[in-house]
Amino acid sequence: MKKLNFYFDFTSPYSYLSMMKIDNGQLDDRYDIEFMPVMVGRLFALNELSAPAQVKNKALYLFKEALRSADRQGVELTSPRTLPFNSLPYLRMALGLKEDKVKQREFIVKTFQYGWRDGLDYEDYDGFKAYITKDCLLEAEYEELENSKELKKELKKLINSAYERKIFGVPTFEVNDDFYWGDHNFESLAKKEFLDYNQHKEFLKFKEFFKDEK
Numbered sequence: 519m520k521k522l523n524f525y526f527d528f529t530s531p532y533s534y535l536s537m538m539k540i541d542n543g544q545l546d547d548r549y550d551i552e553f554m555p556v557m558v559g560r561l562f563a564l565n566e567l568s569a570p571a572q573v574k575n576k577a578l579y580l581f582k583e584a585l586r587s588a589d590r591q592g593v594e595l596t597s598p599r600t601l602p603f604n605s606l607p608y609l610r611m612a613l614g615l616k617e618d619k620v621k622q623r624e625f626i627v628k629t630f631q632y633g634w635r636d637g638l639d640y641e642d643y644d645g646f647k648a649y650i651t652k653d654c655l656l657e658a659e660y661e662e663l664e665n666s667k668e669l670k671k672e673l674k675k676l677i678n679s680a681y682e683r684k685i686f687g688v689p690t691f692e693v694n695d696d697f698y699w700g701d702h703n704f705e706s707l708a709k710k711e712f713l714d715y716n717q718h719k720e721f722l723k724f725k726e727f728f729k730d731e732k
Contacts, residue, residue, distance in 0.1 A: 519548065519549060519550050520548070520549050520550070520693055520694070520712065521549065521550045521552060521693070522545065522549035522550065522551050522552070522691055522692065522693050522707070522712075523552045523554050523690075523691070523692040523693075524536070524537075524540065524551055524552065524553055524554060524689065524690075524691055524692075525554040525556050525680055525685055525688050525689065525690040525691075525692065526553070526554070526555060526556070526626075526688050526689050527555070527556060527557060527558040527559075527605055527609065527688045528555075528605040528608050528609065528629055528630060528633070528640070529558060529559075529602065529603065529605045530558060530688045530689065531581065531584040531595060531634055532584055532587075532688070532689055532700065532701040533630070533688050533689040533701075534595070534630040534634040534635075535584065535587055535588060535591060535593060535595070535701045536689040536691075536701045536704055537626060537627060537630050537689075538591070538593050538627075538630070539591065539704055539708075541623065541627050544704075544708045545707060545708060548707070548708070549693070549707075553612065553616070553622055553623070553626060554676060554680065554692075555608075555609040555610075555612040555613050555626075555673065555676070556609070556673075556676060556677045556680050556685070556688065557605065557606060557609060557673070557677055558687060558688045560677050561677065561680060561681060561685060561686055561687065561688075562686075562687075564677075564678075564681040565681065565686040567686065567687075571601075571602060581597070587701060587702075593635075594635050595634060595635070596634065596635060596636070596637040597634075597637065598633030598634065598637060598638065598639065598640055599633075599637060599638060599639035599640075599641075599642075600639050600640060600641045603633075603639075603640040603641050604640075604641070605640070606673070607643070607664060608629050608640070608646075609673055610663065610664075610666065610669040610670060610672075610673050611625065611629075611660075611663040611664065611669075612625055612626050612629070613669055613672055613673055613676065614662075614663040614666060614669045614672075615663070621654070621655075624654055625650065625654055625655065628649075628650060628654050629646075629650065632646060632649055632650075647660055683697075684697075685697065685699075686699070687699055687700075689701055691703065691704075691707055693707075693712040693714075694712070694714060695714070695716060696712070696714040696715065696716050698712075
């Protein structure tokens with residue numbers, strides 16, 4: 519079974535849609551999934567990209583497309599009460615649960631649902647704590663994750679590693695040394711083997727246009 523790294527950020531509605539499909543088990547028979555929480559804003563900065571939210575018309579269009587995808591998927595999608603919001607505390611917690619895959623997966627699902635399904639406020643940290651400690655984390659676990667200085671370092675390291683691996687956005691699905699970016703590619707992963715185009719003759723030819731760039 520191949521290893522698949524799933525890069526996501528809780529600020530991304532498309533990451534939410536992909537996570538709901540992952541939680542339905544649509545990749546479980548093909549891939550060993552590793553969850554890679556990353557701050558997409560930092561990836562944009564490292565790649566010298568503008569965030570979609572900085573372009574109003576693009577942001578509005580992309581959310582409308584996400585609603586279309588959600589309808590096709592049969593998943594409820596709403597807007598969190600506050601946008602944009604700081605996802606760093608939640609990303610660190612998700613990373614801190616990596617040794618318990620079952621609990622990590624549950625935490626990621628519930629954290630996405632908190633805002634993107636239930637329309638609650640990610641900036642209401644007390645509200646989120648009450649929500650997530652109801653049936654996912656113990657209060658002691660929550661506080662340990664929230665206060666960990668090591669997780670701050672680990673998350674920064676993971677984001678830099680993602681950039682070095684040429685990841686520029688979320689959701690991204692990485693298998694071997696290649697990746698698919700975007701929820702629209704999920705069906706390709708679910709239905710057939712991962713298609714690695716790194717050595718495709720036309721890709722190598724196109725790559726020559728960028729050989730002098732870092």
